[in-house]
Amino acid sequence: MSEFLSEIEACVPALRRYARALTRNADTADDLVQDCLERAIARRGLFRPQGPVRAWLFTILLNLYRNGLRAGRRRGQVVALDDVPSEPVTPAPQPGHMALAETARAIDALPLDQKEALLLIVLEGVSYAEAAGILGVPQGTLMSRLSRARAALRSAAGVPGEPYLRTVK
Amino acid sequence: MSAVGPISRETLLAYADGQLPQAEAETVAAYLAANPEAAAEVALWARQDDSIRTLFGPAGAEPVPPRLKPRRLAAEMESRNRGRWRWAAAAVVLLGIGLGAGWLTRPLLESRPATYDILIASAVNAHRVFAAENRHAVEVASNDRDHLVTWLSNRLETEVGTPDLSVEGFTLKGGRLLPADPQAGGRAAQLMYENAAGERVTVYITAALPDPEPAYEFASLDGAEAFYWANARITCTVVGTLPQERMQTVSRTVYRQLTGGSTGMEEYRGMS
Numbered sequence: 001m002s003e004f005l006s007e008i009e010a011c012v013p014a015l016r017r018y019a020r021a022l023t024r025n026a027d028t029a030d031d032l033v034q035d036c037l038e039r040a041i042a043r044r045g046l047f048r049p050q051g052p053v054r055a056w057l058f059t060i061l062l063n064l065y066r067n068g069l070r071a072g073r074r075r076g077q078v079v080a081l082d083d084v085p086s087e088p089v090t091p092a093p094q095p096g097h098m099a100l101a102e103t104a105r106a107i108d109a110l111p112l113d114q115k116e117a118l119l120l121i122v123l124e125g126v127s128y129a130e131a132a133g134i135l136g137v138p139q140g141t142l143m144s145r146l147s148r149a150r151a152a153l154r155s156a157a158g159v160p161g162e163p164y165l166r167t168v169k
Numbered sequence: 170m171s172a173v174g175p176i177s178r179e180t181l182l183a184y185a186d187g188q189l190p191q192a193e194a195e196t197v198a199a200y201l202a203a204n205p206e207a208a209a210e211v212a213l214w215a216r217q218d219d220s221i222r223t224l225f226g227p228a229g230a231e232p233v234p235p236r237l238k239p240r241r242l243a244a245e246m247e248s249r250n251r252g253r254w255r256w257a258a259a260a261v262v263l264l265g266i267g268l269g270a271g272w273l274t275r276p277l278l279e280s281r282p283a284t285y286d287i288l289i290a291s292a293v294n295a296h297r298v299f300a301a302e303n304r305h306a307v308e309v310a311s312n313d314r315d316h317l318v319t320w321l322s323n324r325l326e327t328e329v330g331t332p333d334l335s336v337e338g339f340t341l342k343g344g345r346l347l348p349a350d351p352q353a354g355g356r357a358a359q360l361m362y363e364n365a366a367g368e369r370v371t372v373y374i375t376a377a378l379p380d381p382e383p384a385y386e387f388a389s390l391d392g393a394e395a396f397y398w399a400n401a402r403i404t405c406t407v408v409g410t411l412p413q414e415r416m417q418t419v420s421r422t423v424y425r426q427l428t429g430g431s432t433g434m435e436e437y438r439g440m441s
Contacts, residue, residue: 013233
């Protein structure tokens, strides 16, 4: 039990970081992480699958997040006035160079499946295999989501759409 | 560098994401040195990565608030559970004393305990009563399994399966219909399993609760181990006096079969 809690504890900073990036709100993110931890602790033993705790925690977190989104859609969402995105004041200085705020907006605009995948790989640095396991999709699906996410960020940065590699296989 | 052949976009992505084994990564690096266009693409991805890490990375370095400390959460949940188990223990006592005495003591209870506590207490109680029986341990024996399943499914108005616990060394002895909490449809099915050593495990199933939220509880109650869960179709409590670890294994098998879940990750994905 104590060892299990230590394993979970080691994952908390990463869970917070990931939740923050998904929700873009510190309180919502921590609530999500707390729900995730409580669920994990309640199910230790009986419902915990074999394998690394980290992947399991991320799966629980993502399920809670998606359920929350579904519930939120039914209720309608409350957005603080400060969180309402404003128009970018200055254009990006050069194509391909993204201002941070612009990147944040581009990521927010990504479809959820792409956003989940991109953040797992880039922010959490998990392997393709682990990310595919967490998201419950084949690795090929994961990679095509990543590729589309990259392309979307690229065009958001003002780089002409077509990546160079069409000819090379 | 001309020796390096064409490289797929997927490989480039994997390279940029640091997912390639070293030898392969070196090949890609050599290729990029000779192909500025591809190198520019990879560099663009790297800038995307930098932005993402700059934006969101710091959240992972912030001090963790106390409410997210697993040890504290576990302790809080433990004490909440203890409170609940006092209710469950009270419910067992009440069931034992009988309905009349239960009514008399009812004003002492400030509020109604959670339905699942009642169900767990009922399941433990039913286990205690019938696991001790020999000739009348079950109402319908396992040699009439089809009838047992149809009958219980009809009475509970939900599909009742009989999990196969042969892997755990247990065979189905039979089952019976029992009264249950009105919240759970008023009826419960008790399935009884027995192993070669004569040890018994019972599975107490009711129709789903009005609020069919998935829920999970497990607890030791007066020397018996009880594992409870609910989904949109049923509630199920596995009860036995085996050591906790063995009870967990048995319960996991029951759970897997009754939820129709496969193995591995899907199992808890559906449950979250």
